[in-house]
Amino acid sequence: MKDAVCIGILVADVISKPLIKLPGKGKLMPIDSISLHSGGCALSSAVDMSIIGLDTAVVGKIGNDGFGSYLTNVLKEAGVETKALSIGKGSDTSASVVVVGDDSERSFIHCFGANGEFCYEDIDFNFIKKYKIAFFTGVNLMPSLDGAPLGTAVKKAKELGCITVMDTAWDASGRWMDLVEDSLPYLDYFMPSSDEAMNISGKEDLSDIADVFMAHGVKNVVIKLGKEGCYIKTHNKNEYLIPTFLNIKPVETTGAGDAFSSGFITGISKGWPLDKCGIFANAVGTFSVSQIGASTGIKSIEETIKFIKSQNREW
Secondary structure, X not given: OEEEEEEEOOEEEEEEEOOOOOOOOOOOOOOOEEEEEEEOHHHHXXXXXXXXXXXXXXXXXXXXXXXXXXXXXXXXXXXXXXXXXXXXXXXXXXXXXXXXXXXXXXXXXXXXXXXXXXXXXXXXXXXXXXXXXXEEEEEOOOOOOOOHHHHHHHHHHHHOOOEXXXXXXXXXXXXXXXXXXXXXXXXXXXXXXXXXXXXXXXXOOHHHHHHHHHHOOOOXXXXXXXXXXXXXXXXXXXXXXXXXXXXXXXXXXXXXXXXXXXXHHHHHHHOOOHHHHHHHHHHHHHHHOOOOOOOOOOOOHHHHHHHHHHOOOOO
């Protein structure tokens, strides 16, 4: 059985860096760089896992346009299987303008495009059942799939024998729990960011947040804490707060959450204890922020473990 299939959004990212303030109307403001990169949670995660060393695929939707061709080529060059990728004839490929400030934090101007049309009927479950792990990601940014249809898809993947994992994105609509509640009973792992987790659960304490998700049926909860690392609560109520690696200065944080998820899923695929998965995921996230672009800084599993050991972390 192959390792992981990533189901969700694919985005062309136009990254502008650094931008301190927007120019006035009709004005021009020079910046250091404008570059095109692949992005979107499903694409970035699939590419990251492939670089790490897993056998990966992506399921999603792109437009029949230049951005779509670019993203397909990125996937193929990374060794990611694309045969289950849908092409929308009347829609543009999703794209974001990513504005990076002088503090390395980023803001997004986003067009849903084909991601907005991606729906349950676009998912080939005969393809998905070939993979050990089904990773649903970019949740809250797929208006034709989020909510009840997503719950049906996660349930179907679970029935097919996949380990089910879900990550979320920021919900600009403010619906939060309504968009994921149908999926939670069928999730083996739920790994939102801390901000997303607080908004979904209505809680602030990490353990309380995890308890809300577990009460809805999630087996294991992983909360991404950015520069603070990650929090894990397991199905048998073990809890871990795992610090990340702070001796590498961040250059740009686009894709860091996807990189973390990719590292954690690598550990799941390898059957590692969950605290070890968290250490590895933190290292992959650290590599991600060390260079511009969602997947540019990702390294192989061997190089990542070597880095972890060099930081005097137990492995």
